[in-house]
Amino acid sequence: MVNSGIVFPDAAVAESELHAILEAIRNRRSIGKMTSDAPDRAQICQILKAGTWAPNHHLTEPWRFFVLEGDARAELGSAMGGVAAKRETDPVRQEAMATKAAAKPMRAPCVIAIAVEPAADETVPEIEEIAAGCAAAQNMLLAAHALGLAAIWRSGWITFEPEIRDHFSLSSRARMLGFIYLGYPAMAAPERQRRSIDDVTTWLN
Numbered sequence: 543m544v545n546s547g548i549v550f551p552d553a554a555v556a557e558s559e560l561h562a563i564l565e566a567i568r569n570r571r572s573i574g575k576m577t578s579d580a581p582d583r584a585q586i587c588q589i590l591k592a593g594t595w596a597p598n599h600h601l602t603e604p605w606r607f608f609v610l611e612g613d614a615r616a617e618l619g620s621a622m623g624g625v626a627a628k629r630e631t632d633p634v635r636q637e638a639m640a641t642k643a644a645a646k647p648m649r650a651p652c653v654i655a656i657a658v659e660p661a662a663d664e665t666v667p668e669i670e671e672i673a674a675g676c677a678a679a680q681n682m683l684l685a686a687h688a689l690g691l692a693a694i695w696r697s698g699w700i701t702f703e704p705e706i707r708d709h710f711s712l713s714s715r716a717r718m719l720g721f722i723y724l725g726y727p728a729m730a731a732p733e734r735q736r737r738s739i740d741d742v743t744t745w746l747n
Contacts, residue, residue, distance in 0.1 A: 566684050571732055573692035576725030580611060580651035585689050586724070589654070592685035598674035600666050605678045608655040608710050615653055619644035621709040625700045643700060650694075650723035654682070655710060657718045668717075675719045682722055692727035695720055 581589075590607055598604065610618055623644030630636040647653050658675040660668050679695060686693035697720035700706060707718050 566687055569731070570684055570687040571734065572694040573727045573729060573731060574649070574694050574723070575727070575729040576650050576692045576723070577728045578651055579726050581689070581691055581724055581726070585691065586652065586654075588689065589682045589685045589722075589724070592681040593656075593678035596674055596677035596681050598677070599670045600661065600663070602661040602663075602666060602671060602674070604658040604660060604671040605675045606657045606659055606710075606712065606716070608657075610647065610653040610655065611651065615647040615650075616644075618653070618655070618706075618709060619647045621705055622646060622700050625703045625705050646696075647721070647723075650725045652724040654722040654724060655718070656682075656720055656722065657707070657710060657712055657716050659713060659716045672717060672719065675717075679719065679722065686722070686724060690726075692725050692729075694723045696723055697721070 586609060590609075593605060593607065594603065596605070623640035626643035627636045627640040630639050656675060656679050658671045660666070660671040683693050683695060701718050701720055704714075707714075707716055710718075712718075
């Protein structure tokens, strides 16, 4: 018999791993309140590596990650505040909106910005590149959960404005997807419910 080189895991190990994966998916929560303690670089690198194993059509690996700590968060906040102020003509409200937006990145000791640089190949649909970036984000959130960290996926209209893309020196074709706020939990994981799969699934034969 020819050895194919394929290693089949022990059934008990495979079942244990499956259980762990399903439990991580089921129990992961968005944790918005964090302590001031930042994850260490080794933990952050594990999270980034998890992101790079997301599925992506044509193997374009379009994701781009930016890790912001310290003053880099305030610099992002300044850019966000400038964008927020543009939407308001009243000076008082303008200042309030800018101040509120500028404070957002300071809510976590570490912020990972996620963007995609679409492939130059015109046969690769942009939506597939965006989908790959979103899959990377989910991998990263699950990795953070597995490491016992708090993480929450944040975006909002400011995220998608050109000024934020330019803040990270991305090309004009790039798309910002959002920010993973990362730290250690300062709150209990909230209980959540999901709709039944029967409400959202159609079986076709």
